[in-house]
Amino acid sequence: xxxxxxxxxxxxxxxxxxxxxxxxxxxxxxxxxxxxxxxxxxxxxxxxxxxxxxxxxxxxxxxxxxxxxxxxxxxxxxxxxxxxxxxxxxxxxxxxxxxxxxxxxxxxxxxxxxxxxxxxxxxxxxxxxxxxxxxxxxxxxxxxxxxxxxxxxxxxxxxxxxxxxxxxxxxxxxxxxxxxxxxxxxxxxxxxxxxxxxxxxxxxxxxxxxxxxxxxxxxxxxxxxxxxxxxxxxxxxxxxxxxxxxxxxxxxxxxxxxxxxxxxxxxxxxxxxxxxxxxxxxxxxxxxxxxxxxxxxxxxxxxxxxxxxxxxxxxxxxxxxxxxxxxxxxxxxxxxxxxxxxxxxxxxxxxxxxxxxxxxxxxxxxxxxxxxxxxxxxxxxxxxxxxxxxxxxxxxxxxxxxxxxxxxxxxxxxxxxxxxxxxxxxxxxxxxxxxxxxxxxxxxxxxxxxxxxxxxxxxxxxxxxxxxxxxxxxxxxxxxxxxxxxxxxxxxxxxxxxxxxxxxxxxxxxxxxxxxxxxxxxxxxxxxxx
Amino acid sequence: xxxxxxxxxxxxxxxxxxxxxxxxxxxxxxxxxxxxxxxxxxxxxxxxxxxxxxxxxxxxxxxxxxxxxxxxxxxxxxxxxxxxxxxxxxxxxxxxxxxxxxxxxxxxxxxxxxxxxxxxxxxxxxxxxxxxxxxxxxxxxxxxxxxxxxxxxxxxxxxxxxxxxxxxxxxxxxxxxxxxxxxxxxxxxxxxxxxxxxxxxxxxxxxxxxxxxxxxxxxxxxxxxxxxxxxxxxxxxxxxxxxxxxxxxxxxxxxxxxxxxxxxxxxxxxxxxxxxxxxxxxxxxxxxxxxxxxxxxxxxxxxxxxxxxxxxxxxxxxxxxxxxxxxxxxxxxxxxxxxxxxxxxxxxxxxxxxxxxxxxxxxxxxxxxxxxxxxxxxxxxxxxxxxxxxxxxxxxxxxxxxxxxxxxxxxxxx
Numbered sequence: 015x016x017x018x019x020x021x022x023x024x025x026x027x028x029x030x031x032x033x034x035x036x037x038x039x040x041x042x043x044x045x046x047x048x049x050x051x052x053x054x055x056x057x058x059x060x061x062x063x064x065x066x067x068x069x070x071x072x073x074x075x076x077x078x079x080x081x082x083x084x085x086x087x088x089x090x091x092x093x094x095x096x097x098x099x100x101x102x103x104x105x106x107x108x109x110x111x112x113x114x115x116x117x118x119x120x121x122x123x124x125x126x127x128x129x130x131x132x133x134x135x136x137x138x139x140x141x142x143x144x145x146x147x148x149x150x151x152x153x154x155x156x157x158x159x160x161x162x163x164x165x166x167x168x169x170x171x172x173x174x175x176x177x178x179x180x181x182x183x184x185x186x187x188x189x190x191x192x193x194x195x196x197x198x199x200x201x202x203x204x205x206x207x208x209x210x211x212x213x214x215x216x217x218x219x220x221x222x223x224x225x226x227x228x229x230x231x232x233x234x235x236x237x238x239x240x241x242x243x244x245x246x247x248x249x250x251x252x253x254x255x256x257x258x259x260x261x262x263x264x265x266x267x268x269x270x271x272x273x274x275x276x277x278x279x280x281x282x283x284x285x286x287x288x289x290x291x292x293x294x295x296x297x298x299x300x301x302x303x304x305x306x307x308x309x310x311x312x313x314x315x316x317x318x319x320x321x322x323x324x325x326x327x328x329x330x331x332x333x334x335x336x337x338x339x340x341x342x343x344x345x346x347x348x349x350x351x352x353x354x355x356x357x358x359x360x361x362x363x364x365x366x367x368x369x370x371x372x373x374x375x376x377x378x379x380x381x382x383x384x385x386x387x388x389x390x391x392x393x394x395x396x397x398x399x400x401x402x403x404x405x406x407x408x409x410x411x412x413x414x415x416x417x418x419x420x421x422x423x424x425x426x427x428x429x430x431x432x433x434x435x436x437x438x439x440x441x442x443x444x445x446x447x448x449x450x451x452x453x454x455x456x457x458x459x460x461x462x463x464x465x466x467x468x469x470x471x472x473x474x475x476x477x478x479x480x481x482x483x484x485x486x487x488x489x490x491x492x493x494x495x496x497x498x499x500x501x502x503x504x505x506x507x508x509x510x511x512x513x514x515x516x517x518x519x520x521x522x523x524x525x526x527x528x529x530x531x532x533x534x535x536x537x538x539x540x541x542x543x544x
Numbered sequence: 545x546x547x548x549x550x551x552x553x554x555x556x557x558x559x560x561x562x563x564x565x566x567x568x569x570x571x572x573x574x575x576x577x578x579x580x581x582x583x584x585x586x587x588x589x590x591x592x593x594x595x596x597x598x599x600x601x602x603x604x605x606x607x608x609x610x611x612x613x614x615x616x617x618x619x620x621x622x623x624x625x626x627x628x629x630x631x632x633x634x635x636x637x638x639x640x641x642x643x644x645x646x647x648x649x650x651x652x653x654x655x656x657x658x659x660x661x662x663x664x665x666x667x668x669x670x671x672x673x674x675x676x677x678x679x680x681x682x683x684x685x686x687x688x689x690x691x692x693x694x695x696x697x698x699x700x701x702x703x704x705x706x707x708x709x710x711x712x713x714x715x716x717x718x719x720x721x722x723x724x725x726x727x728x729x730x731x732x733x734x735x736x737x738x739x740x741x742x743x744x745x746x747x748x749x750x751x752x753x754x755x756x757x758x759x760x761x762x763x764x765x766x767x768x769x770x771x772x773x774x775x776x777x778x779x780x781x782x783x784x785x786x787x788x789x790x791x792x793x794x795x796x797x798x799x800x801x802x803x804x805x806x807x808x809x810x811x812x813x814x815x816x817x818x819x820x821x822x823x824x825x826x827x828x829x830x831x832x833x834x835x836x837x838x839x840x841x842x843x844x845x846x847x848x849x850x851x852x853x854x855x856x857x858x859x860x861x862x863x864x865x866x867x868x869x870x871x872x873x874x875x876x877x878x879x880x881x882x883x884x885x886x887x888x889x890x891x892x893x894x895x896x897x898x899x900x901x902x903x904x905x906x907x908x909x910x911x912x913x914x915x916x917x918x919x920x921x922x923x924x925x926x927x928x929x930x931x932x933x934x935x936x937x938x939x940x941x942x943x944x945x946x947x948x949x950x951x952x953x954x955x956x957x958x
Contacts, residue, residue, distance in 0.1 A: 017683075017684035017685075018684075019645060019646075019682065019683050019684055020644050020645040021645055021680060021681050021682055021689070022638055022644060022645065022648060022649075022680050022681065023644055023645075024638045024639070024640075024641050024642075024643065024644040024648055025638075025639065025640065025641070025642075025644070026639070027609070027610040027639070028605075028608075028609070028610060029605070029638075029678065029680060031680075031682070031686075033684060033685075049678060049679050049680060050607055050670070050677065050678045050692075051670075051672075051673070051677045051678075051726060052607050052668070052670070052677070052719045052726050052728070053672075053719070053724075053725030053726045054718075056723060056725040057718065057719070057721045057722070057723075057724075057725065057880070059723075061884055061885070062884065062885040062886075062887075064885070064886070064887060065880075065884045065885055065886055068872055068886055069718055069721075069880055069884075072609050072611065072717075072718050072750065073609060074609050074610070074611075075608070075609035075610040075611020075612065075613070075614045075615075075751060076609075076610055076611075076614055078609075078611065101828070119617070123617075123640060124639075124640075127642045170598070172598040172600075172633040173633070174598070174632075174633040174634045174635070175634050175637055175640050175641045175642060176641075176642045176643075177633070177634075177635045177636075177641070177643065177651050178635075178641070178642075178643035178647045178648055178650060178651045179641070179642035179643035179647060182642070182643075182647075183642075211617070214617065215617065215618050215858070215859060218618050218858050219858045219859060219861035221858070222857055222858035222861035222862040222863075222867070223861050223862050223867065224867060225867055225869070226857065226862055226863055226864035226865075226866065226867040226868075226869050227857035227858055227862065227863060227864060228614075228618065228857075228858055229609075229611040229614045229615060229751055230611055230750055230751060230874070232864045232867060232869030232872070233867055233868055233869045235827060235869070235887075237827065238827070238828055239827075239828055239868075240827040240828050240832065240841075240867070240868040240869050240870075241828070241867050241868045241869075242828055242829075242830075242832045242833040242868055244833070250861075337673075337676075353672070353673060353677070353725070353726075354673075355673035355674065355676040355677075357686075358682070358685065358686035358689070359685065360685065364686075366677075457830065458828075459827075459828030459829075460826065460827045460828030460829070462826060462827075531647075536644055
């Protein structure tokens, strides 16, 4: 029994620490800590409610769109505003662009290096690489040029962002046994890693066209949107969505399906708490969260794969193991944030994150939750692509795999990429929906009328999971503001009953082949896109 | 790790599949970002190609949202930019580096001992809760963990220079907005308090604009040949002195003038509508469809001194005003307190300072504008005369005469 720590967990947004106890080659206990506290909720007190739209999105530079949309919705629900239909579509489009940006960036730039070994790619046979790409139905690149480029990089002796990890890749040390892909697949994935850098930026340009810039956008101001599309701008959006969708269909999805057969072991660990929350995202015309394109729902797999209703009142946050002196177990509508550091102790307090609970249970949030809720709700493109992927995986595994196999490390990785394909398809439909609405004479984008006081909540989804902003407005000023971010759910520490959070539970039981180089711990942590 | 010099940059570029044409195009965009004519691309290229080897860089995340890292990923011409950013050998960069935990932390220790590196710092400096609002790198039960502020001291002490990217690193950003619950401050203020004299370049906006960072990196590493004294001498700066509440001292910030020397209002493509009295009075309205001026819905362009309308964002796809959003002044100091409520007009704004310094709130900033402001055009060590933009051209106006008259007469936007 030994403790191993990964701090910082790199290739994520923000600061995260993971401490695990390893017994007989498996994680027997885990503690996950958020190691930064900035105090957004307190900064927003006593400001104009609209200002929260701009400020609160700065919680996260990777998912600011979703925070701002949750914030705008909390203002709108507090002040009795219903946004115009065109604004609804434009927000869906901005959100969709961020989802595509984020999922591409996550898979290739952040998570891939847990599976893909670019050094191993140097031994690839170029002709075999083309043959493999052909067979896998994945995107062709100039693989020879990529290999030459890679060779130049490795040989120049300055490894830049690979410094300190070269041993894991097999340079000057024995390669970590967790890197199992054939060199040709490593080369394909490395080529797409480079191409993904371009495509994530194209997706971000879509946000910029509609909302000024990314990260931190400007136009989804409470009341609707400040963006008025022109023909030119609609064209700018549509052609970029088309380009991004093509990359997802021809690289992200086939790469996922090509890599999966080599890591089928990841289907047998990393599942976690088995409770899945989705607030729902991509608003439909009737503004009913249960009818959003990716609908709202809560799944407790212990009761079977069915979704139940879930509301803002089902949430509470414990601070038993978090550095706060404010009361524990409050619903965010009445939430308080009073920081109080004391020395780190896994028996006592060990995180700046509060322990968010849904119906008093830890709840995983993110693409896996949304895909499961969408699947059991019969959302067609979700069901189609999940069944398609399960078919491919079943063939590789030589056994019929049920949807419950998704409750695993492999499932969490795959769900994110499958979701990207679903959202890309919808995004193109929504551009056309907007064009039709404008052609039909709808020129309303923003409503100015609003109340002076009220209580509101915005429950929405970021690419990395469920986000909620709670706001109380008195005399035109914010009297209380509370945020439950996606990462608050997934990295939550133990609650007052000592129940570990979703990532902690997902880590417990994971194999650790080499305790001095805990690659599997990073794979599980990264799978949440924390 | 081996640090021997290798061949000229064009060999490196060729091996990475970058054509000469792409490279010159890139150099043109760098030239534009640092205030040069694009015709200066060959000179920038010459400076780049003369460089002997990758220069080690440590990208440190303080109290950040990772938005500045995200922004860097949106830099123009990514193939070439990747090269030039690779041109910096990022031995520590939490968000994209392969290594984690102690394997990552060792890179810092080794590099600081060897020296000869730059630091790019993103996020606020977190002093709250005795510095425990940010800690990194402890072992079991957090033994040996370092506070964020101690990491900054460690990396800054032996660096060639520190580039503070984004408003959080400049002065604490939104995190230091009232009531500043985490006692956030900026890099320059913190290092001054600690007596660390490494030069600090401040690059506000939230997040930082990636083209500007690349421009400064080129300036420091190549034009100034990595020599901090030369760097300070060859670049024209805007200096601001303000009072930092957390460290309780006056702090002088150093910003590149080519990027932070003119107001957004000066360069705004919608400026003509302002002059004509054509305003958007309601967001998302038909006036917005016609591209009218956003001043009446709160635009902070007149008091915000950045090159946003020129460089734009996301590989020139757009910028805030172009998409219908009034500027919120994220490139100013203490930008949230000074500019919120964001949708209110600037009826009481004074046009007598930079970075919104004329619009300070009691208790936050007492500012003085440094002497360098009076200097004329953006200057640069790299043949500005040849570009015909320095020496005999008219000085930049610090305030348009029209604004001055208008403000004096009406005190607002009438």
